[in-house]
Amino acid sequence: MAAELAYLRPTTLSEAVSFLETVAGAQPVAGATDVYVGIRSGKHAPAALVSLKAIPALGHLTPDSPTDAYEGKAEGGTADLGVLIGGVVTHGAVEDSEWMRRHFPAVHQACSGVGSRQVRNVATLGGNICNAAPCADSAVGLLLYDATLILAGPAGERELPLSDFFVGPGETRLQPAEILKEIRVPAPGPRTFAHYWKHTRRKGVELPLLGVGARLTLAADGTVEVARISLGVCAPMPTRSREAEQVLEGKKLTAELVKEAGEVAAAHALVRDTWRGRGWYRREMVRVLVPRVIGLSGALS
Amino acid sequence: MKTITFKVNGAPVTVDVREDWNLLKVLNEKLELTGAKEGCGAGECGACTVIVDGVAVASCLYPACEAEGREVETAEGLVLANGGELTELQKAFVACGAVQCGFCTPGMIMSAKALLDHNPAPTAQEVKVALAGNICRCTGYHQIVEAVLAAAEEMRK
Ligand SMILES: Cc1cc2nc3c(=O)[nH]c(=O)nc-3n(C[C@H](O)[C@H](O)[C@H](O)COP(=O)(O)OP(=O)(O)OC[C@H]3O[C@@H](n4cnc5c(N)ncnc54)[C@H](O)[C@@H]3O)c2cc1C
Ligand code: FES
Ligand code: FES
Numbered sequence: 001m002a003a004e005l006a007y008l009r010p011t012t013l014s015e016a017v018s019f020l021e022t023v024a025g026a027q028p029v030a031g032a033t034d035v036y037v038g039i040r041s042g043k044h045a046p047a048a049l050v051s052l053k054a055i056p057a058l059g060h061l062t063p064d065s066p067t068d069a070y071e072g073k074a075e076g077g078t079a080d081l082g083v084l085i086g087g088v089v090t091h092g093a094v095e096d097s098e099w100m101r102r103h104f105p106a107v108h109q110a111c112s113g114v115g116s117r118q119v120r121n122v123a124t125l126g127g128n129i130c131n132a133a134p135c136a137d138s139a140v141g142l143l144l145y146d147a148t149l150i151l152a153g154p155a156g157e158r159e160l161p162l163s164d165f166f167v168g169p170g171e172t173r174l175q176p177a178e179i180l181k182e183i184r185v186p187a188p189g190p191r192t193f194a195h196y197w198k199h200t201r202r203k204g205v206e207l208p209l210l211g212v213g214a215r216l217t218l219a220a221d222g223t224v225e226v227a228r229i230s231l232g233v234c235a236p237m238p239t240r241s242r243e244a245e246q247v248l249e250g251k252k253l254t255a256e257l258v259k260e261a262g263e264v265a266a267a268h269a270l271v272r273d274t275w276r277g278r279g280w281y282r283r284e285m286v287r288v289l290v291p292r293v294i295g296l297s298g299a300l301s
Numbered sequence: 302m303k304t305i306t307f308k309v310n311g312a313p314v315t316v317d318v319r320e321d322w323n324l325l326k327v328l329n330e331k332l333e334l335t336g337a338k339e340g341c342g343a344g345e346c347g348a349c350t351v352i353v354d355g356v357a358v359a360s361c362l363y364p365a366c367e368a369e370g371r372e373v374e375t376a377e378g379l380v381l382a383n384g385g386e387l388t389e390l391q392k393a394f395v396a397c398g399a400v401q402c403g404f405c406t407p408g409m410i411m412s413a414k415a416l417l418d419h420n421p422a423p424t425a426q427e428v429k430v431a432l433a434g435n436i437c438r439c440t441g442y443h444q445i446v447e448a449v450l451a452a453a454e455e456m457r458k
Contacts, residue, residue: 007303007320007366029364036323036362037343053367092356116434117412119344121356122363204433205345 005039006048013057013152013181019050020177021154026050028179030088031122033115034131052126058087058181061097085183091120091128091138104185106194106213106297110141113198116205126180129165132172132237135207139166139238141196143230144215145185153178166237188226191218193299197289208232209277212289216248216299224248229261229290234269234282241265244290253300255291262290307368309334310378318365325349325360327368328375336376336407340436347435350408351375357415359434376407379414390414393452394445401439409435413449421457425450 008023010016020026025047029035038044052058064082083104085094094100094111101108114120114128114137128138129149139162147162154177162183165172174180188194194215200206211232219225227248229241244265251257266287271279294300306315309332316331328334328351340348342361349361352374379388387395390413400406409432416423416431423431428449429442437445 004302004319005321007364009366009369031362032364032367033344033362036364039321040342049364051364051367115344116347116359117415117431118347118350118357118359118434119362121358204430 005046007051008048009051009054011054011056013055013179016050016052016055016179017152017154017177019048020179023048023050028052028130030124030127031090031119033119033123034127052088052179055088058126059089060084060086061089061093061100063099064184064187082187083185085125085185087126087180087182088124089126091115091123091125092117094125094138095120104141104145104188104194106144106196106215107138107141107185109196110137110198110211110213113137113196113208119205125183129162129183130172130174130180132166132168132170133207134169134235134237135211135233136238137196137198137208137211137232140211140213140230140232142183142185143238143240144194144196144213144228145188146228147183147185149180150182150184151175151178152181157181159184163240166239168236188215189217191220192216193218193297195293195297197293197296199285199289207276210234210282210285210289211238212286212293214290214293214297214299216253216294216297218253218299222252224251224253227261229265231265231269231286233274233276234271234286236270239270241268241290243268253294255300258291258294258300261294262287265290303366305366305369307370308372310374310381311372320366322365323361324351324353324358324363324365324368324373327365328360328373334375334377337411338404338407340404345434345436346405347408347412347432348405350411350435352411352415352418355415355418357412357431374411374414376410379410389455390417390449390452393448393455397444397448397451399440399444399448405435405437405439409437409445413452416449417453417456421453423449423453 027046029049091111091114196213198208199210213230215228217226227245229244244261247261271282338348340346344359344362
């Protein structure tokens, strides 16, 4: 680190936005687990960091309506309420939330698998999304639930679906001086089943070779009303396999149908070779894991 | 430069820090608390683990300025808060042979303390998850997990 970096700690969102607008070379920082690693390796050299951690309005993790009616309501695979996740909520907070575990199991699984406890205690879902790595675990989990992002910037606030947010590795639709204020996850509705599988060599502190998520919301007669299949490290950004989703939607789940979804997802996956794994292996594992993850969600039983 | 004030092991401290420093550097170089160590400097090894506001963090990735107003606990504080005696957790590490070269030990102890502060009766699996971010190249981990479970049992008595 050559020139001394300035570390700013605004306490309101508008102050943070105005720092980002007026301080040359300023970048937002939350848990710093990507930012500090990037600075250390020489990948980034921001002139100033604008910490979002002291802004109380970004710290909430709450059901999307001010009621505790959800208590005891959602048994098994159902959920009646969505959730609002503030821009600096940590993976550890989600991991510790019994409510997230019960209602959004795939997000809970994705968040609980990020790094180590030390990393999860500071690393935020907002940082995971804005860092836009193709392997971003919590982003792949959130894609399953049609999450949207509230972005706050100099021109006010706007809402964008998470699935439209990513442009490429490390590239997003964030405008200059814009801050991810909140992640909104709508209620998935009753008879929802979901699971996230992080495919790794080791059991802990490892980025995924592949991330595979599935969420199925069934009609009363068992027909698949909504299918979401999300993939990490299968494209330049976290993605949904819309082709596999189409295979599943409007049909009754059978072992053959689920197998077909895996084949279609594998055929369309934009896998490539990296030092962590070869493309052919990733494609083969998408074919294997999509049916397995649907099985683990409990939707087939 | 910035002046920050926070608590370390119960006592308030005020120090001048460079704004690009991490908390580890402040502890090691300004406060001469050398328990937390730099292994990797990138969040991977856990040798720098300290507790901030009740949770374990990698102090190598923790911006120094972010410590403002917070409570930091380091391995040095354990004996201080225990009337000059080793705590049950530290005694269990010694008794179980969970320390060899000792480089990882302060980080291991702080991760284990953060776990036991929240969960006084962890399973072996919960201990492994809590310590997954702490690398030890000597012991093979078995004795460390054993020590944490033994300490938990002793502390519940
Ligand atoms: C040891 C280690 C293990 C890891 N393991 C995993 C893993 O298993 N899976 C995984 O997905 N990731 C992993 N990571 C990467 C990292 O921890 C995550 O991406 C994390 O979620 C980043 O969050 P943060 O709060 O630390 O972000 P920061 O580092 O603070 O920020 C990341 C980026 O997002 C921007 N940003 C942050 N918050 C906002 C906001 N609210 N609005 C606008 N921009 C914002 C920053 O400017 C920066 O560009 C690991 C990192 C380490 C060091
Ligand atoms: S030195 Fe901080 S995790 Fe390795
Ligand atoms: S005792 Fe040597 S690294 Fe753990």
